Amino acid sequence: MRKLFTLILLIVSFNSSLFAQLTRDQYLKLESALGEGSFFNGHLSGFMLYDLDSQVVLYEKNSHQRFIPASTTKLFTLFSSLIILNDSTQTLRYVTEGNTIKIWGSGDPSWKYKKFDDPGIARLIAPFDKVIFSDANMMSPAFGYGWQWDDYYYNYSAERSSLPIYGNLLQVKKVGNAPSVFPPSFQQQVFPTNRTIRELERDFHSNKFYYNPNNFRAREEFIPFIYTPELLMKLASDATGKQWIYQPDSLPLIHQELRGAALFPILKEMMLESDNFLAEQLMLMVSDRLFQRLDTERAIEYMLKTYLFDLPDQPQWVDGSGLSRHDLFTPRTMVALFEKIYRMLPDQQLLELLPAGGKAGTLENSYKAEQPYVFAKTGTMSNNHSLVGLIKGKSGRFYCFAFMNSNYPWKASEVRREMEKVMVLLRDMI
Structure with missing residues (x-):
């Protein structure tokens, strides 16, 4: 029986190698x-x-x-x-003290981005009167090593951040000959120009946006904005109805975690649509x-x-x-x-x-x-x-x-x- 078994293995192995x-x-x-x-x-x-x-x-x-x-x-x-995240996103880390919650972002890209499930940030902070945010745990720069500088106003080159909101993107729609933008707080930073441009374009150094009323097409539906802690505090405050305060404290050793949503939909969107922002986050x-x-x-x-x-x-x-x-x-x-x-x-x-x-x-x-x-x-x-x-x-x-x-x-x-x-x-x- 042992010889027969060995012979069968040899035949299977031989046939497999031929087939391959x-x-x-x-x-x-x-x-x-x-x-x-x-x-x-x-x-x-x-x-x-x-x-x-x-x-x-x-x-x-x-x-x-x-x-x-x-x-x-x-x-x-x-x-x-x-391998590392398994089946859930890593949304943020936090500590609480009385009516105050202190938050450190963990890179979760899903907060008000595309159609992902809400990661639960608003629910987490609901019982607290004071929200303090720190990005002291963010070591990587906004842009990656070797990225092209002149991609800065394209949606595939959104900035990296510890707690992004809206995918760190401004949404643009055409109303008449002018752009209407979301979040609406950016509208006051949109200006007409005589430059021969066809899309809404951001200034390289600031969150000022320009368009030419004679040529405006709005084919670029999303434009990256420059992340600053102050901007995040305003956008997060508007989104949650609570005042956020920036205070760059170090993450304490003892803290709690929020793992917000299922990971698979983010992986699927990254792979099918080749979403650079999701990959970086x-x-x-x-x-x-x-x-x-x-x-x-x-x-x-x-x-x-x-x-x-x-x-x-x-x-x-x-x-x-x-x-x-x-x-x-x-x-x-x-x-x-x-x-x-x-x-x-x-x-x-x-x-x-x-x-x-x-x-x-x-x-x-x-x-x-x-x-x-x-x-x-x-x-x-x-x-x-x-x-x-x-x-x-x-x-x-x-x-x-x-x-x-x-x-x-x-x-x-x-x-x-x-x-x-x-x-x-x-x-x-x-």
């Missing part, structure tokens, strides 16, 4: 699509295809080279959030849960030394969103990271988090097919475009892949079109 290999013809087709003479030979391009069942690399090209990952960095943030919450201080750099260092020490190539990872050009990852590291996420989550839950080709998220208008076959996180920045996730072959099986491109001189749409040709070829052969 590409045929010579399939391999040559991929070489033609990705190798010398192909569109992807004109710039730095890397690819890896990995069989999750047999744990075998089926094909790779430049998988050891480092690329600017852009928003595929959010896969690192997703992994960190799942998630890493602040990870840091708070670990160290009781908001320090993205320290949280990243901790994750790399513990849960991610075994990645095949040491990542250069500096922020939560991928806005920084200092982030550098290899395709095989992205595959190794994705496999960790794949082993953690049930299949259906993982698919809910991933943009689906022709169906959902940032892939809604790409990789269209009667049945979605690409489920992956996108990452796009000037001259850089990557895609990391799952491809479903005609066999019905899922494979992991990382497809990364840097330093190309074309529009990202052209690179995506050529990538789609490769993914269709791949879908039809596996």
